[in-house]
Amino acid sequence: MKTEFIKQNEEPIEIEYVEDEHEAENDFKPSFWFNNRRYFMDIFIRAHNNPWIGTGAEFPEYIHEFEADNYHNPLFIEIVDGGSAVNVYKEREVTEE
Numbered sequence: 001m002k003t004e005f006i007k008q009n010e011e012p013i014e015i016e017y018v019e020d021e022h023e024a025e026n027d028f029k030p031s032f033w034f035n036n037r038r039y040f041m042d043i044f045i046r047a048h049n050n051p052w053i054g055t056g057a058e059f060p061e062y063i064h065e066f067e068a069d070n071y072h073n074p075l076f077i078e079i080v081d082g083g084s085a086v087n088v089y090k091e092r093e094v095t096e097e
Helices: none
Strands: 001-009 030-034 038-039 044-046 065-067 075-080 085-094
Touching: 030 085
Parallel strands: none
Antiparallel strands: 001 085, 030 038, 044 065, 065 075, 075 085
């Protein structure tokens, strides 16, 4: 089976450094909002050039990181705009006919 990555946002999503209203330990950690949820950048594992994952054959060149704590339907991100924003992707299996 083949997989493809579907971009979920139209415009790049800005990475923010803001005070967290719920947990002080998350204050000013890099994060972004997607689908009414704040995602902290430290929950993503680098996929691009990561020796533990392989040479990148599993992911397209533009996928830089994937969500570490979601095994069933993780988000994949592409870091854009010089590191100030992300594009979010979801993986989808494609059946070949």
